[in-house]
Amino acid sequence: MNFRHAKILEQARTDGKVTVEGLASLFNVTLQTIRRDLTDLAEQGRLERVHGGAILPSGLRNIRYEDRRRLNDDAKARIGLACANEVKNGSSVFVGIGTTCEAAARALVHHEGLLVMTNNLNAVPILSANPSNRVMVTGGTLRHADGGLVGAQAAAGVRQLKFDLAIIGCSALDQTGDLFDYDLDEVIVSQSVIENSHATALVADRSKFSRTAPARIARMTDLALFVTDGLASGMAHHPLRTVTV
Amino acid sequence: MNFRHAKILEQARTDGKVTVEGLASLFNVTLQTIRRDLTDLAEQGRLERVHGGAILPSGLRNIRYEDRRRLNDDAKARIGLACANEVKNGSSVFVGIGTTCEAAARALVHHEGLLVMTNNLNAVPILSANPSNRVMVTGGTLRHADGGLVGAQAAAGVRQLKFDLAIIGCSALDQTGDLFDYDLDEVIVSQSVIENSHATALVADRSKFSRTAPARIARMTDLALFVTDGLASGMAHHPLRTVTV
DNA sequence: ATATTGATGTTCGTTTATGGATAAAACGAA
DNA sequence: TTCGTTTTATCCATAAACGAACATCAATAT
DSSP, X not given: XXXXXXXXXXXXXXXXEEEHHHHHHHHTOOHHHHHHHHHHHHHTTSXXXXXXXXXXXXXXXXXXXXXXXHTTHHHHHHHHHHHHHTOOTTOEEEEOSSHHHHHHHHTTTTOOSOEEEESBTTHXXXXXXXXXXXXXXXXXXXXXXXXXXXXHHHHHHHTTOOBSEEEEOOSEEOTTSEEEESOHHHHHHHHHHHHTXXXXXXXXXXXXXXXXXXXXXXXXXXXXXXXXXXXXXXXXXXXXXXXXX | OOHHHHHHHHHHHHHSEEEHHHHHHHHTOOHHHHHHHHHHHHHTTSXXXXXXXXXXXXXXXXXXHHHHHHTTHHHHHHHHHHHHTTOOTTOEEEEOSSHHHHHHHHTTTTOOSOEEEESBTTHHHHHHTSTTSEEEEOOEEEETTTTEEESHHHHHHHTTOOBSEEEEOOSEEOTTSEEEESOHHHHHHHHXXXXXXXXXXXXXXXXXXXXXXXXXXXXXXXXXXXXXXOOOGGGTTOSSOEEEO
């Protein structure tokens, strides 16, 4: 344990990741020293080591989910940041399932006095890093694959509150403006979230345009905001307010 | 405690860290004296010792909780094991808040086909390590101190199911056979659990006999089983079925 | 006056952190 | 795949930090 460890963890919590290079120049020590730090922290389970740096530990998630998290994570961080800009201090927020929603949760650390509900167990430690947040969990059936809580109980949990802004993701988007998902148990939660929010923001990186999924969540017109990193050509003039990062 | 301690803590709070060298020259004492001071403060949990100095304890919550987890963990593991013996494969189980309940969760890894609900987020990764378990979460307000979900919503989540066996803990036990807790929001959950279970097991190590807490959860006669590592003298002949490990 | 206690200083052998060197492993591009 | 580059783990040497034991001193009790 040394002086750097606390700072490394802090940076990992705010940025979602740390790099060996970045930390070495930050602390003015050699790369080897940082590697030892990261190894130590990883052995304590406080970080998870990856090539070139480290990320926050997973706990629940499986390998596939880890891979997805690393996929396009720059874009996800930008999307999360843009999304957090829409959140006012002291408001009530919902954070949904998916790595992009987690990026949004990460971007909320500097907000004050939020009431945040989530059905994403990975988002819980991120959100509770800020002690001024009140964090609530929907309840529901745990989906081992990604730490999501789904099903009727999750939907019922959502109905306990009305959100100023709900941040949700989806598995696929089509050109007619529909949102889709794979899992019906997740869809009923998302629908419940949309119903119980003054405004809903969809976060989705461009990869979602080229996917398909069976279960319709909603139409784009049911939403207030769409935050993405690049539009598919056909959707360029969709009526929905769109933020591209 | 001496006059330096207050100043050391003050500096730690403003700078986030203190160094042995810096403090020694500040107070004009030897390095060894400062080391003694820092060791004292670290033992009190007011600082965290690092090589060359000390830092603020990282996230009070985690440290305290980690300490508690290590406290008497042999006994807790035995209690958990004994408790798991009462659980049949394929049954529905509730796992409550506290390190002893987590020990019980750990002991359930070799069971098959359980439906487990919990309001303890620390228990979730433990329970989901066994893929044949169906894991549900109650929902509720997150208590940062220990990862527990409490309040009305947690109690409502509990009412969705009826458990074959519920495993709960408590903060204190008195000789008349009453169970107590510190937090009313947790008590309403425990009461809801007892109501919605065919049988409730209380897990408590002997330290609970010497504690007191304000909020009554239930009477011992409301329970089916009591698993502990040693009885207080006065409770030796309580009518409740008791397993001592 | 003498003994006791507690805080501090001193010494010294041990432990730990760090950086450099090297070889193995992981990665990315062709 | 193969090759070249980057990242990593391991070993070693050095310097710093550490803690235990003992000595010293002052304040207090007997």
